[in-house]
Amino acid sequence: MTLYIVEGLLWGLVAALALAAAVRGRILFREGVREGAMDFLRLLPKVLIGVVGSGFIAAIMPPEIIARWLGPDSGFLGVLIGVVGGALSPGGPVVGFSISAAALKSGAGAPQVIAYMTAWALFALQRFFLWELPIMPRGLVLARLIASLPLPFLVAGAAMLLGRP
Amino acid sequence: MRRKRKPFDWSTAGILAVMSTAAAAVYFRDGRDRFLEILFHDLRLFADVLAKVAAGCLIGAFLARLMPRELVAKWIGAESGLMGLLIATLLGAVLPGGPVTIYPIASAFLVVGADVGATIAFITSWTLLGYTRALVWEIPFFGLEFVLWRTLLSTPLPIIAGLLARFLIRTVAPHWEGRP
Numbered sequence: 001m002t003l004y005i006v007e008g009l010l011w012g013l014v015a016a017l018a019l020a021a022a023v024r025g026r027i028l029f030r031e032g033v034r035e036g037a038m039d040f041l042r043l044l045p046k047v048l049i050g051v052v053g054s055g056f057i058a059a060i061m062p063p064e065i066i067a068r069w070l071g072p073d074s075g076f077l078g079v080l081i082g083v084v085g086g087a088l089s090p091g092g093p094v095v096g097f098s099i100s101a102a103a104l105k106s107g108a109g110a111p112q113v114i115a116y117m118t119a120w121a122l123f124a125l126q127r128f129f130l131w132e133l134p135i136m137p138r139g140l141v142l143a144r145l146i147a148s149l150p151l152p153f154l155v156a157g158a159a160m161l162l163g164r165p
Numbered sequence: 166m167r168r169k170r171k172p173f174d175w176s177t178a179g180i181l182a183v184m185s186t187a188a189a190a191v192y193f194r195d196g197r198d199r200f201l202e203i204l205f206h207d208l209r210l211f212a213d214v215l216a217k218v219a220a221g222c223l224i225g226a227f228l229a230r231l232m233p234r235e236l237v238a239k240w241i242g243a244e245s246g247l248m249g250l251l252i253a254t255l256l257g258a259v260l261p262g263g264p265v266t267i268y269p270i271a272s273a274f275l276v277v278g279a280d281v282g283a284t285i286a287f288i289t290s291w292t293l294l295g296y297t298r299a300l301v302w303e304i305p306f307f308g309l310e311f312v313l314w315r316t317l318l319s320t321p322l323p324i325i326a327g328l329l330a331r332f333l334i335r336t337v338a339p340h341w342e343g344r345p
Contacts, residue, residue, distance in 0.1 A: 006300050010220035017227035024231070032230055036223035046177055047218055048211055053184025054306075055207040059191045059199070101306035114315050118322075121292040132288075135268040137275070139334075139341055144285045147329035151289070151322045158318045165314035 054098025063106040070116075072109035079115040079156040082108075086119030086152070096120040110165050115156035122148040214305050221297040228260060229270065238277035241287070245280055250327040253283040257290025257323060267291050281334055286327030293319045 022029040070078045089096060100117050104110070123145070132141055159165070192200040237256065241249040260270065271284050279287075294316055303312045334341060 006304060007216055007220070010217055010224070010297075010300060014220050014223045014227075017224060017231065020231055021227050028230055032227040033223070034226075036219075036226035039222040039226065040219045043218055043222065046180075047214060049177065049181050049184055051211040051214060052204065052207040053180070053187060055203040055210075056184060056187035056191050059195070059203055060187050097302045097306045104307070104311075110311070110314075114318070117315070118293060118319065122289070131268045135272050139338065140275070140281055140284065143281060143330040143333050144288060144326070146333060147285060147326040148289065150329075151293075151326060154325070155315075155318050155322060159314070162318070164318075165311045 050098055054102055057098060058102030058105050061102050061106045066103055067107035070103060070108035070112040072112075074109060074112060078109060078112040079153060082112045082114075082116035082156070083119040083152045086116040086121075087123040088125070089116075089120050096124065111156040111159040114159050115152045118152040118155050122151060210305060214301065217301040217305075221301045224297060232260070232270070234270075234273050235277055238274050238279045241274065241279045241283035243278065243280045245283055247324075249280055249283040250286045250324045253279075253287040253327065254290040254294070254320075254323040257287040257292075258294040258296060260291065260295075280331075282327040282331035285330040286323040289326040290323035293322055 018029065018032065021032050068074070069081055074081070086096070089099060096117065100113050100120075103116070104113050128141075188200070188204075191203060241253045241256075245252070257267075260267070267288065271288055274284050274287065275281075299312050299316060303315075307315075
């Protein structure tokens, strides 16, 4: 049910944007469609590998070890392990999300998984070297990295305090 | 703005190698039935995700073309204060697309006069709150409730990062303006 709402929302937005582009000119519209389609085709193999592979990763993750190091009782140490692991995890969204979903299934605690996901989103090595460093000024990148250091701990701490999700 | 693809994508190859190893381990340890069960379950998940990935790509392509960059840069300019951080956070959350679109947009902001703190809030917000990412990737893997809570808890983070970055730059490099 929720899946259809999400899909409706997404495609409604696509339709609205496509209309706005079409009003502005046929070339703009055509370029948008073409680039969107190209991005999709480029992503396709990665999505396939990530989604299909994540189930196998989850199946071989040793639940006892995950539960001991990242489980709900692992506390701050678990959060710290999550943050370091997240910062060191390579790959795009498929990898980050599939690893964390697999960890959650094998008994990791929600705050620890959130710490992992947040650190991975903020510090992902591959995105950092491929995209951020070549495009953004060095000083800004450095300031962003330093300013981001406390964030995974803050969000994990908030999740622990609230007891959610 | 688009970078040329490298002839060989090492990261995808690396991921493929890890995933294949995991698949082989399942096959030899747990047997063929378990292997096929996981495979078909994941293929269904893949089919579910496809339409959303396509929609996300189209939204990104259109928005990158339609966005009024100069106006946006004024909203999040050097004197924009806390409001600038809030607007930057909102923009990061609603602008879809991958690093392919986000970093060029962020650097375009800088060129037309956006503040460093706001630009950092924008990037942080995109990485943590970006809704296409949540819709396309997170919900299929985690379910709606987990994603809503994670997003809610992460909402203040881009503003904290922006404030911290402003403070850092003011104390360490007060004359640096962050122009590329």
